[in-house]
Amino acid sequence: MEQFAVPCYDLCLCFFVALLFYAVLRAVSGSGSKHRRLIGLRLPPGPWQLPVVGSLHHLVRGLPHRTICDLSLRHGPLMFLRVCERLAIVVSSAEAVREIYKGNEALFSERLSSPGIDELSRHGQGVIFAPYGDHWRLLRRILMTELLSARRIESFQRIREEEAARLVSSVQAKSSSCGGGLVNVGELLDEFMTDSAVRAIFGDRLPDRAAFMKIVKQGVSLASLFDLRDLFPSSRLVRLLPRGSGKAERHRQEMFKLMDNILKTHQERRASTDGDDEHDLVDVLLRIQEEGDIRVSLTDGVIRAVLIDVFGAALDTTSTTLQWAMAELVANPIVMHKVQLETRRVLAGQATIQESMLKDMHYLRATIKETLRLHPPAPFFPRLCLQDYKIHGYDVPRGAIVLTNVWAISRDPKYWDEPEMFRPERFEGNNDVDFRGMDFEFTPFGVGRRICPGIGFAHASIEIALASLLYHFDWDLPKGVEPGKMDMTEVFGVTLSRKANLFLHPISYVPV
Numbered sequence: 001m002e003q004f005a006v007p008c009y010d011l012c013l014c015f016f017v018a019l020l021f022y023a024v025l026r027a028v029s030g031s032g033s034k035h036r037r038l039i040g041l042r043l044p045p046g047p048w049q050l051p052v053v054g055s056l057h058h059l060v061r062g063l064p065h066r067t068i069c070d071l072s073l074r075h076g077p078l079m080f081l082r083v084c085e086r087l088a089i090v091v092s093s094a095e096a097v098r099e100i101y102k103g104n105e106a107l108f109s110e111r112l113s114s115p116g117i118d119e120l121s122r123h124g125q126g127v128i129f130a131p132y133g134d135h136w137r138l139l140r141r142i143l144m145t146e147l148l149s150a151r152r153i154e155s156f157q158r159i160r161e162e163e164a165a166r167l168v169s170s171v172q173a174k175s176s177s178c179g180g181g182l183v184n185v186g187e188l189l190d191e192f193m194t195d196s197a198v199r200a201i202f203g204d205r206l207p208d209r210a211a212f213m214k215i216v217k218q219g220v221s222l223a224s225l226f227d228l229r230d231l232f233p234s235s236r237l238v239r240l241l242p243r244g245s246g247k248a249e250r251h252r253q254e255m256f257k258l259m260d261n262i263l264k265t266h267q268e269r270r271a272s273t274d275g276d277d278e279h280d281l282v283d284v285l286l287r288i289q290e291e292g293d294i295r296v297s298l299t300d301g302v303i304r305a306v307l308i309d310v311f312g313a314a315l316d317t318t319s320t321t322l323q324w325a326m327a328e329l330v331a332n333p334i335v336m337h338k339v340q341l342e343t344r345r346v347l348a349g350q351a352t353i354q355e356s357m358l359k360d361m362h363y364l365r366a367t368i369k370e371t372l373r374l375h376p377p378a379p380f381f382p383r384l385c386l387q388d389y390k391i392h393g394y395d396v397p398r399g400a401i402v403l404t405n406v407w408a409i410s411r412d413p414k415y416w417d418e419p420e421m422f423r424p425e426r427f428e429g430n431n432d433v434d435f436r437g438m439d440f441e442f443t444p445f446g447v448g449r450r451i452c453p454g455i456g457f458a459h460a461s462i463e464i465a466l467a468s469l470l471y472h473f474d475w476d477l478p479k480g481v482e483p484g485k486m487d488m489t490e491v492f493g494v495t496l497s498r499k500a501n502l503f504l505h506p507i508s509y510v511p512v
């Protein structure tokens with residue numbers, strides 16, 4: 001998902017570049033006059049600011065979600081930040097999230113835009129960065145009723161079961177090939193998620209799969225690169241600065257070529273079978289395009305952009321969650337023991353796992369929730385305020401970014417007992433707190449109209465992969481590493497992922 005903040009080294013670079021261009025920018029972009037309209041407003045408190053870069057220098061240390069959380073503890077659950085030309089209100093309490101997104105949500109359903117984001121998002125043709133309007137409404141309806149509906153997700157059940165069985169075989173094979181040694185579990189979970197998503201979205205017959213994956217990975221690293229135009233969106237001068245080596249443009253062209261190939265093979269197959277069979281999401285979109293009874297036309301360009309968005313949004317988020325879940329379980333042997341007991345009681349005697357067997361695994365589901373609470377893959381969800389607004393007596397100016405710090409709220413002792421502990425029990429019994437956007441202290445998938453439409457897809461994949469790993473294997477840490485001393489360092493990139501590779505020692509319990 002898009003993030004408001006950028007990696008530290010990029011921020012430092014930006015800080016110096018911004019100061020260098022200070023005098024010229026003021027003349028060319030007129031940023032001073034832009035902020036004159038803030039005079040007289042009662043803005044939330046915030047840290048002190050420098051000319052031009054505003055609060056940027058407060059953000060260059062440490063990981064953005066933690067730094068911003070520390071600043072909010074000093075300044076309050078509504079905090080004002082100015083980062084160059086951007087104004088942001090950071091929201092760090094469930095009460096403020098409720099006040100914003102209950103009732104007045106339409107005013108906060110717009111995503112950020114800037115020349116950099118426009119280029120990366122193919123000018124909002126996809127869904128993630130689409131401006132809040134008819135185009136987004138149409139695509140959202142297609143996502144909810146067709147592409148990611150409960151029925152469609154169920155139809156991918158066989159794919160998930162096959163891929164989970166393949167994951168188990170791969171663990172077994174890798175472990176045997178290195179004499180029962182350590183296995184890079186993160187890498188295998190990445191493969192599981194990639195293969196499940198590729199098959200569901202593009203089908204089994206993806207031409208040149210290796211090239212496709214290489215290009216997707218490049219796209220992800222390009223998306224996390226810092227772009228000065230995002231901090232000075234109105235500056236003509238910044239727009240004139242040299243733009244790297246045209247990497248983004250070359251990447252877009254290559255991606256389009258591959259996507260066109262995928263569409264062509266699907267169109268040919270559909271023509272030869274009268275479009276009767278629907279194997280994957282490409283088929284579904286082509287069928288809707290052929291029916292042609294919708295207000296906004298679903299061109300090949302829009303289909304391409306939607307497919308890239310859905311695939312990009314599905315991969316890292318889900319795989320990162322799986323990796324944190326396994327890491328927390330080996331770091332907390334009592335929780336691991338309890339979830340394995342449940343898995344092995346429910347699945348006793350089964351050689352392979354089917355999804356229908358998982359419905360009674362309440363503790364496994366609580367474990368997934370607890371992982372998303374401590375490690376939300378998207379620690380912020382940013383929206384744009386479309387109209388001057390008041391929250392808790394403070395003014396939120398039109399055009400300000402409203403940045404909800406999901407990570408900070410999910411660890412706030414006001415809502416959670418011993419918030420730093422990994423304790424799935426907190427989601428058991430009478431506690432029906434859920435992540436579907438109604439409980440504002442727990443919003444790893446966002447809230448409101450733009451809440452993640454892939455919750456069902458993600459949850460089904462995480463559930464079967466975890467159940468399979470826990471049923472078939474016991475897991476040991478590398479020699480000499482104590483559970484309490486595991487490296488849990490985070491990296492802030494496209495998602496909040498693990499810095500260290502997750503190497504574990506699998507011991508077969510139910511042979512494959």
Ligand code: HEM
Binds near residue numbers: 127315318449451
């Ligand atoms: C653990 C896994 C995932 C997490 C934590 C996650 C989280 C999020 C978040 C925080 C947002 C922004 C919501 C907001 O602004 O309120 C979002 C949007 C989105 N997600 Fe996910 N996501 C996950 C998996 C998926 C999957 C599997 C798919 C597709 C198969 C997906 C597709 C999307 C799309 C298309 C959007 C944009 C929605 C819009 O703008 O209307 N996500 N996700």
